[in-house]
Amino acid sequence: MMRPRPSRLRHIAGIGVDRMGSIADASGKDFLRLENLDTDILPDAEAIARTVRAASEDADNSYLPFVGQVPLRDVAARHVSAMSGVSYSGERNCVISAGGLSGILNVLLATIEVGDEVIVTDPTYAGLINRVRLAGGVPRFVPFGFEAGSEWRLDREALRASIGPKTTAMLLMSPSMPSGGCLDAGDWALVAELCVAHDLLLIVDTAMERLVYDGRPVLHPAGLPGMAERTITVGSSAKELRMIGWRVGWIVAPDAFMPDLVAVSLANVVVPVGIGQDAVRVALENSATTLAPYVDELQARRDCVLEELRGLPVGVPGGGWSLLLRVSDFGLDGAAMSERLLEQGVCATTMAGWGETHGKQYIRFVYANEPVERLRGLGERVSAALGL
Numbered sequence: 534m535m536r537p538r539p540s541r542l543r544h545i546a547g548i549g550v551d552r553m554g555s556i557a558d559a560s561g562k563d564f565l566r567l568e569n570l571d572t573d574i575l576p577d578a579e580a581i582a583r584t585v586r587a588a589s590e591d592a593d594n595s596y597l598p599f600v601g602q603v604p605l606r607d608v609a610a611r612h613v614s615a616m617s618g619v620s621y622s623g624e625r626n627c628v629i630s631a632g633g634l635s636g637i638l639n640v641l642l643a644t645i646e647v648g649d650e651v652i653v654t655d656p657t658y659a660g661l662i663n664r665v666r667l668a669g670g671v672p673r674f675v676p677f678g679f680e681a682g683s684e685w686r687l688d689r690e691a692l693r694a695s696i697g698p699k700t701t702a703m704l705l706m707s708p709s710m711p712s713g714g715c716l717d718a719g720d721w722a723l724v725a726e727l728c729v730a731h732d733l734l735l736i737v738d739t740a741m742e743r744l745v746y747d748g749r750p751v752l753h754p755a756g757l758p759g760m761a762e763r764t765i766t767v768g769s770s771a772k773e774l775r776m777i778g779w780r781v782g783w784i785v786a787p788d789a790f791m792p793d794l795v796a797v798s799l800a801n802v803v804v805p806v807g808i809g810q811d812a813v814r815v816a817l818e819n820s821a822t823t824l825a826p827y828v829d830e831l832q833a834r835r836d837c838v839l840e841e842l843r844g845l846p847v848g849v850p851g852g853g854w855s856l857l858l859r860v861s862d863f864g865l866d867g868a869a870m871s872e873r874l875l876e877q878g879v880c881a882t883t884m885a886g887w888g889e890t891h892g893k894q895y896i897r898f899v900y901a902n903e904p905v906e907r908l909r910g911l912g913e914r915v916s917a918a919l920g921l
Contacts, residue, residue, distance in 0.1 A: 580816035601629025609783035618756035633769025633782035641668035656888035681846035685714030706738035713850020729759035745852035779809035841912035854901035861894030873918035
């Protein structure tokens, strides 16, 4: 039976990661796996043990509470309060989602009208762009500035110019995926100024908020003047807690947004699996002490990849799990480079569809899933793929 594709899916595109992963999995070869946002660094051992216990406990084998288990909601609210300086209550201000991206979609569905423009950075993870479109919104791209060998910098004038009569929200992430670009205090101050002046909602994806390098401070905009009432925070267990397979996230928002957020959550996924929720609570509580060694390891991997790619047009990430190499300088696009890298035993993903200014001319390397000893030698493989 042939049916026309629903109009809301017109601009929904694949992200490319699954294809590259399937090629590597099916090959039987020992590829350097730089294509997907996975990590080989295990979660908190105490959280794993709590998951094992939960699998045999009746209380964790339940849909209830529909908005998420109370201890996790309390810990998530306290965590966001600590990051932002704004007081939140687990009972009044938090609902648990089936992962961070499910939380992002729920927030968009609960707040965005069809045709509303939502400001995102360029580049931005294609999965976020797709969710804006799926909710009926229109992504409005604001580019990071790229300078080879330097950090990505938000184009503040472009941000000012991006706001139009249909703009109702910003969806921002720092460190940003896939670039690792970080918003500094001046960037967030401008975001707050514009949100207040134009009565915009700010949706903050904090999936990698604390994964920052070189002594960079963790900055959360909800505590800035005028922002507490208009900021919705979406967190995740995947990146910071390394609990990708648990699929647990949280939405923390002002009281006024909660009825609609709960309504959408119940109509969508209802709640994540019970056996994962208290384990995430444990990991989030313990992260105050367990996070630092993990960030140190990520920074070591970033530094290794930067050294391997020295002299090539790379954007330096200030945090996160990945970095971008601009291959258009060599007459290639990301798709062609991806195929060449497979011949060199490296699996990596093109950035086609991940931005307007910064897209198909880049390829992404995820360094979170390979240790330093395996990342060494990447430069020779990349040079061979480039024909250098």
